[in-house]
Amino acid sequence: MELTRACVSDLIKGMLGPKKKVYIKTFGCQMNVADSEQMALLLANDYVPTDRVEEADLYLINTCAIRRKAEEKVRSLLGSLQVLKQRHPQMLLGVGGCVAQQEGERLLAAAPHLDLVFGTHGIYRLPEMVRQAARGRRVVDIELTRGFPAQPRRHWRPGAVKTLVTIMQGCDNFCTFCVVPYVRGREYSRLSGEIVAEVADFLAAGGKEVTLLGQNVNSYGRGLPEGVTFPELLRRIDALDGLARLRFATSHPRDLSPELTAAFGKLPSLCEHLHLPVQSGSDRILNAMNRGYTRKEYLQKVAELRRVCPGICLSTDIIVGFPGETEADFEQTLELVEEAGFDQAFSFKYSPRPQTRAAALPDRVPGEVQAERLTRLQNLLNELTLKAHQRLIGKIAEVLVDGISKRSREELCGRLRTNQVVNFSGPRDLLGRLVMVKLTEAHPHSLKGTRVEDPTLSSPLADDPQSPQRRVSC
Ligand code: 5AD
Numbered sequence: 001m002e003l004t005r006a007c008v009s010d011l012i013k014g015m016l017g018p019k020k021k022v023y024i025k026t027f028g029c030q031m032n033v034a035d036s037e038q039m040a041l042l043l044a045n046d047y048v049p050t051d052r053v054e055e056a057d058l059y060l061i062n063t064c065a066i067r068r069k070a071e072e073k074v075r076s077l078l079g080s081l082q083v084l085k086q087r088h089p090q091m092l093l094g095v096g097g098c099v100a101q102q103e104g105e106r107l108l109a110a111a112p113h114l115d116l117v118f119g120t121h122g123i124y125r126l127p128e129m130v131r132q133a134a135r136g137r138r139v140v141d142i143e144l145t146r147g148f149p150a151q152p153r154r155h156w157r158p159g160a161v162k163t164l165v166t167i168m169q170g171c172d173n174f175c176t177f178c179v180v181p182y183v184r185g186r187e188y189s190r191l192s193g194e195i196v197a198e199v200a201d202f203l204a205a206g207g208k209e210v211t212l213l214g215q216n217v218n219s220y221g222r223g224l225p226e227g228v229t230f231p232e233l234l235r236r237i238d239a240l241d242g243l244a245r246l247r248f249a250t251s252h253p254r255d256l257s258p259e260l261t262a263a264f265g266k267l268p269s270l271c272e273h274l275h276l277p278v279q280s281g282s283d284r285i286l287n288a289m290n291r292g293y294t295r296k297e298y299l300q301k302v303a304e305l306r307r308v309c310p311g312i313c314l315s316t317d318i319i320v321g322f323p324g325e326t327e328a329d330f331e332q333t334l335e336l337v338e339e340a341g342f343d344q345a346f347s348f349k350y351s352p353r354p355q356t357r358a359a360a361l362p363d364r365v366p367g368e369v370q371a372e373r374l375t376r377l378q379n380l381l382n383e384l385t386l387k388a389h390q391r392l393i394g395k396i397a398e399v400l401v402d403g404i405s406k407r408s409r410e411e412l413c414g415r416l417r418t419n420q421v422v423n424f425s426g427p428r429d430l431l432g433r434l435v436m437v438k439l440t441e442a443h444p445h446s447l448k449g450t451r452v453e454d455p456t457l458s459s460p461l462a463d464d465p466q467s468p469q470r471r472v473s474c
């Protein structure tokens with residue numbers, strides 16, 4: 001075995017004594033999941049990750065501020081950690097991410113048991129902050145830096161099948177309801193060569209599925225001197241050997257160019273799924289949200305996606321009860337949902353966020369009206385999701401097996417290229433493999449299936465990313 005520099009340094013460290021342990025609790029979106037991974041990587045010289053809170057020498061909370069509820073969860077966890085800190089006074093406690101960015105010093109003042117606060121750009125300075133905290137200094141770092149920070153080289157555990165790759169950060173869109181531009185800062189893209197190299201490393205380690213991440217992922221490349229557009233980046237990644245599935249999130253409808261839409265019909269690894277948040281079906285509300293598209297433009301983009309890739313699954317985000325939303329506006333949202341035929345959707349009650357323009361708008365929608373609209377919307381969305389699952393019954397499709405089913409320890413689970421969860425019976429050595437499954441039962445949040453043993457459809461062929469049988473359609 002070739003000894004890399006990282007291996008040698010690990011060996012030396014191992015001889016010097018056991019490392020300390022870090023427990024990281026992550027709230028929020030995939031960007032936060034990717035950031036938590038980075039934190040673990042950056043701290044790897046001194047700490048190994050643990051999933052047992054009791055043995056943590058360092059406890060980090062990576063927070064989300066997107067809605068008030070998310071922020072409240074963080075505050076409640078932080079409060080409850082006072083007891084743990086009393087039991088283990090040597091344990092360092094840190095809060096990072098969006099709430100930390102937003103609150104800074106105020107968090108330290110509110111929680112005397114807290115040792116460090118680091119913002120969304122502070123994770124790259126985390127090792128030094130932890131060292132200072134270990135010397136007894138309470139530290140805050142919420143500086144927002146310019147440019148995309150240099151990334152540490154990543155390693156994947158053996159058998160890792162999926163990975164998240166951050167390709168841009170921040171957002172310049174300033175949707176009036178959204179706190180992201182304030183807590184994540186301006187938009188910066190990462191150099192394409194670094195991204196392609198990271199994906200190639202992952203594939204060389206046996207990985208199969210890559211999700212490219214950014215708050216506004218399809219505006220990738222804006223402001224970079226190298227002139228690589230997002231569709232061009234997708235083409236370069238798709239061309240790498242061994243990539244079975246490529247996904248990206250989250251896209252803004254305004255930046256969904258014809259070139260990007262066309263990529264869905266062309267690039268073999270690009271999965272037939274797009275998360276395209278619409279937020280509202282009313283032009284008046286879309287305008288008040290500063291979304292930069294009309295209902296008609298959104299539906300035209302959906303129609304074009306379905307034309308180039310008829311089997312594509314669309315998911316979305318919707319906010320109900322934005323200030324000034326009338327019953328008529330809300331009904332337009334219900335109509336748009338039916339017209340677009342979403343396969344999956346996440347829906348939320350509008351929640352005023354600090355610094356955002358919408359927080360100062362008049363005509364707040366009362367909580368009980370928001371709740372009633374959310375229930376109506378979710379009933380419709382659940383119906384559409386179940387119908388979409390029912391349409392798949394009887395089909396044979398490729399599943400990337402990525403875990404043990406939540407419903408039964410006897411079953412495996414994975415996802416279709418179109419992103420639905422499928423549970424089926426099979427031996428655990430299928431974990432991490434692409435297999436063909438006949439879909440037999442539709443449930444509200446998942447499908448059930450049976451592995452197809454037919455030699456022309458089973459694993460060797462399914463494991464071949466170029467196999468035409470991998471897709472449900474499109
Ligand atoms: N209130 C409610 N939902 C929000 N989202 C973002 N900000 C708010 C807010 N202030 C939702 C949007 C976004 C998703 C990630 O969270 O739908 O797409």
Ligand code: SF4
Pocket residue numbers: 171172173174175178179180181215216252
């Ligand atoms: Fe928030 Fe809008 Fe940026 Fe998305 S595009 S992160 S909703 S400001």
